[in-house]
Amino acid sequence: MSSELPSTMRAGVLVAPRELEVREFNLPRPGPGQVLVRVRATALCTWEQRTFQGIQDIKTPFVGGHETSGVVAAVGEGVTSVKVDDRVTLGPVACDECYYCRRGFPSRCESYLGRFSLDGAWGPWGLADYKLVPARAAFRFAADLSFEEASLAEPISCVVHSVRAVQPELADDVVVIGAGPMGLLNLLVLKRRGARVIVCELDPARRQKAAELGADVVPDPDDGDFTAQVRGLTDGRGADAVVAAVGSAQVDALAFDMVGKTGKVVLFASAHPSPSLAVDHNRIHKDEIDVLGVESKSVQDFAIAVRLLSQRLIDVRPLIDRCVPLSELETAFELAIRPDTYRIVVTP
Numbered sequence: 001m002s003s004e005l006p007s008t009m010r011a012g013v014l015v016a017p018r019e020l021e022v023r024e025f026n027l028p029r030p031g032p033g034q035v036l037v038r039v040r041a042t043a044l045c046t047w048e049q050r051t052f053q054g055i056q057d058i059k060t061p062f063v064g065g066h067e068t069s070g071v072v073a074a075v076g077e078g079v080t081s082v083k084v085d086d087r088v089t090l091g092p093v094a095c096d097e098c099y100y101c102r103r104g105f106p107s108r109c110e111s112y113l114g115r116f117s118l119d120g121a122w123g124p125w126g127l128a129d130y131k132l133v134p135a136r137a138a139f140r141f142a143a144d145l146s147f148e149e150a151s152l153a154e155p156i157s158c159v160v161h162s163v164r165a166v167q168p169e170l171a172d173d174v175v176v177i178g179a180g181p182m183g184l185l186n187l188l189v190l191k192r193r194g195a196r197v198i199v200c201e202l203d204p205a206r207r208q209k210a211a212e213l214g215a216d217v218v219p220d221p222d223d224g225d226f227t228a229q230v231r232g233l234t235d236g237r238g239a240d241a242v243v244a245a246v247g248s249a250q251v252d253a254l255a256f257d258m259v260g261k262t263g264k265v266v267l268f269a270s271a272h273p274s275p276s277l278a279v280d281h282n283r284i285h286k287d288e289i290d291v292l293g294v295e296s297k298s299v300q301d302f303a304i305a306v307r308l309l310s311q312r313l314i315d316v317r318p319l320i321d322r323c324v325p326l327s328e329l330e331t332a333f334e335l336a337i338r339p340d341t342y343r344i345v346v347t348p
């Protein structure tokens with residue numbers, strides 16, 4: 001245990017859409033098997049952005065923040081995997097006991113551990129000075145990696161989950177639709193996996209970013225529709241896989257249009273409201289197309305994400321726009337929802 005812990009901490013509480021308050025809470029102490037982490041960086045995911053904007057209903061008061069890294073401040077009884085002062089990033093903790101965990105699908109765990117309530121405020125609690133987690137949520141990372149970069153292990157782990165599901169072969173043609181932060185992380189991991197990555201995006205600034213991050217082809221919409229261009233690049237066959245990193249009926253239709261026979265379509269992003277899929281039944285049947293849903297990650301995906309970052313196999317620095325202190329959380333959210341930002345990181 002560490003002795004110089006304060007008695008209180010701050011947390012950014014969402015009390016209603018677009019209404020945030022930085023409140024004081026009593027600092028929890030780690031129980032057996034738990035670790036108290038002093039938060040150093042929490043990136044604002046699209047999920048928190050939706051809760052802030054009221055696009056996604058959420059029970060309030062809510063403390064968001066699930067892309068978090070920090071320093072171990074105190075450990076509970078029996079913890080041996082990490083010690084005080086270790087730099088850690090926080091991964092998923094599947095329960096290991098529910099139906100899906102026991103069937104080998106921990107990304108669908110029915111009772112993820114590590115979310116909690118303090119004084120009635122519930123959530124993943126990364127937007128605070130400290131966060132209490134089960135010890136197995138804490139993953140150490142390389143000494144030369146910044147806390148901001150390490151906080152992105154969580155979104156990268158979701159991308160790893162997708163790429164491991166797609167299993168692209170070397171030189172496969174993989175299209176990523178959408179060059180927001182998740183589309184660009186897909187690009188980085190798919191490049192590492194040896195695919196030829198084609199990024200389809202309407203916004204010219206985001207297209208430019210995709211090109212800078214190593215996209216093999218970034219079609220210009222002025223040169224014809226994306227499907228025709230993708231078919232042109234693949235001798236008319238269409239892509240081996242299409243990752244729809246934007247959730248909309250239009251993007252779904254585009255993905256099925258440009259995927260080739262035996263190809264895979266990944267629905268990577270959620271859609272609000274959720275549209276029905278309007279796909280030619282026989283296209284999927286006769287062309288043997290796989291449709292994959294990807295939402296979350298397993299502990300293995302997370303461990304791979306930490307290695308990708310720690311060994312600098314992918315560089316996420318170009319995706320980090322700004323660090324904003326917790327005291328200016330509202331500014332952080334206003335910046336995060338702007339279309340010209342990628343990731344805003346809150347640094348208590």
Ligand SMILES: [Zn+2]
Nearest residue numbers: 045067154155
């Ligand atoms: Zn996230």
Ligand SMILES: [Zn+2]
Nearest residue numbers: 095098101109
């Ligand atoms: Zn479970």
